[in-house]
Amino acid sequence: MTAESGTAALSIEGLRLSIGGHDVLHGVDLSLEAGRVHGLAGESGSGKTMTGLAVLGLLPHGSRVSGRIAFGGRDLLGMPARELNQVRGAKIAMVFQDPATSLHPMLTVERQLTEHMGHHLGVGRKEARERAAGLLAKVRIPGPEEALKRYPHQFSGGMRQRIAIAVALACEPEVLIADEPTTALDVTVQAGILRLLRGLCDDLGLAVLLVTHDLGVMSAVADEVSVMKDGLVVETGPRGQVLREPRHPYTRSLLDALPVPPGENSP
Amino acid sequence: MSPTSAPSSRRTRNRALRSPLARFLVRRIVTALLLAVGITLVTFVLTNLVPGDPVSANLGQRALGDPAIVAQWRADHGLDRPLPQQYLMHLEGLLHGDLGTSQQSHRPVLDDLAESVPATLELAGAAILVSLILGVGFGVIAALRRDRLSDHVLRVLSLIGISVPTFWLALVAFYVFFFRLQVTPGSGRIDPGMTPPPQVTGLYTVDALLSGRWDVFSSAVGHLAAPALVLALYTIGLLTRFTRSAVLEVLGQDYVRAARAKGLPGRVVLFRYVLRPALVPVITVAGLAFGSLLSGTVLVEAVFAWPGVGQYAYKSATTLDLPAIMGVGLVVGVVYLVINLVVDVLYGVIDPRVRVS
């Protein structure tokens, strides 16, 4: 919707969704750009997660979608399952809310980091292993070589989320959807994860959709901010504009609920 | 990497023992051995608590009247020693494969068991195999096709399997399939005119295959089919239901959605991400179910005249044949032990978290 919408890495247009006859999304518009973090805020139940899942075609049973999700000149919504599976994890990756449950508890970190490399990139075992160690270093897991042999439960929550981010980055995707990646974590490690995402976005030129119900999180890292309410994006724009001069009363009420006004602590 | 081979081989041996899985297995096996000793103690004590007098069961009327003969017999069988010493003698006998002499068949209990145990193992083993294949298979299908026709049909069938009493089913199956329809051969392990295959494992099906006796093999399978299916029906139903709910639960897990988000092929997601974790609760239930399946063999063996441990145990119990009862108790205890060991080991193999803790 902004001036540079021509360079959008991914754009969602008029996305509607009903699950089992119950309307969840009423025409969501969002656009992500390479090298930019797009923050998506809104209270829980407003449809943020469903918007992210719709992009990857992972909606729950009984879902009916319409609209358009444009990626690489194609509409993901109409894409055959087989082709969509080649986009998932390879071109568009997702990080989920709770790293305690989003990693397979019975597989080693190495296995989870490398299994999709084989499918998407066709790299051999040895090369995949080297890449996996490199990825762990990139997300700042200490002792990457040792960490590869371990299982998720042997790591702390923050470390697990870093591993999940490494898994998402393994096939060098263009788009990263992070669904409340810090909500389930201790406050003390949240900032580290956000900084990591910001850094990856800048270094790798990723287009990041950072979903959160926390506008405070948003103000720290997002370039663009969209606010959702009841299945609709009610406000979208550059961070400074949305957070300092909100136009929609709902955004204003969210900002008023924050303990510290977001404009003051952001750099 | 290492300059000489000797230190490197030592290092690999150390590493083998340091591997959590190896340590876990060693720990479990040691525990099982200790429990086996416990079982011998329990069977010994229980048998000695039974209010029966082995002297009067073994000696004739006239011999019983002569105190000298009675005392001699008791001394010969160590019955005049204190119980702990009797237990040690019993253990020593066990180590030499001496389970005593059956008062009924007047043969060593070991020989009796060597005939009846393989018969029951063949029956129960076939039932367990069928239960695992069908129960787990049906459960997975029902879960993947949730709320569709096949799911509903399988759920009704599994409910029937759980509710029908085994002894009734055994009688009905024997009557319908043998007397009425004559599609199954009658009782016993093979056709009456046939000679059993040379004993290697004691399982007729396996021994027949080993000796290339195809006629015996097909006869043995035919005789096995009806009692094994009757015995398996309950566990098939149970496993279908448990597998279904376990798979459904795993299907709703975040990591399954995460696996799809990685773009893994459907079959990888199914086997690696859904079935492997779902098997953990299924294995627990399977272990318990197979325990109850063993007690079902007593009835099924009686109906199908299957010469197994169930029949032997029943006969020994009604005649207070103490050495035989002790032998059967030992066998049953060891079988339960093995089932538990297998369940534990499978846990450790499937779920690495079990090994580490």
Ligand SMILES: Nc1ncnc2c1ncn2[C@@H]1O[C@H](COP(=O)(O)OP(=O)(O)O)[C@@H](O)[C@H]1O
């Ligand atoms: N599996 C589901 N089946 C039916 N409705 C669902 C399901 N998951 C979520 N919803 C509905 O979709 C709406 C949006 O949910 P969600 O996208 O998870 O919200 P958010 O992520 O913003 O908290 C909610 O009102 C919820 O009731």
Ligand SMILES: [Mg+2]
């Ligand atoms: Mg959500």
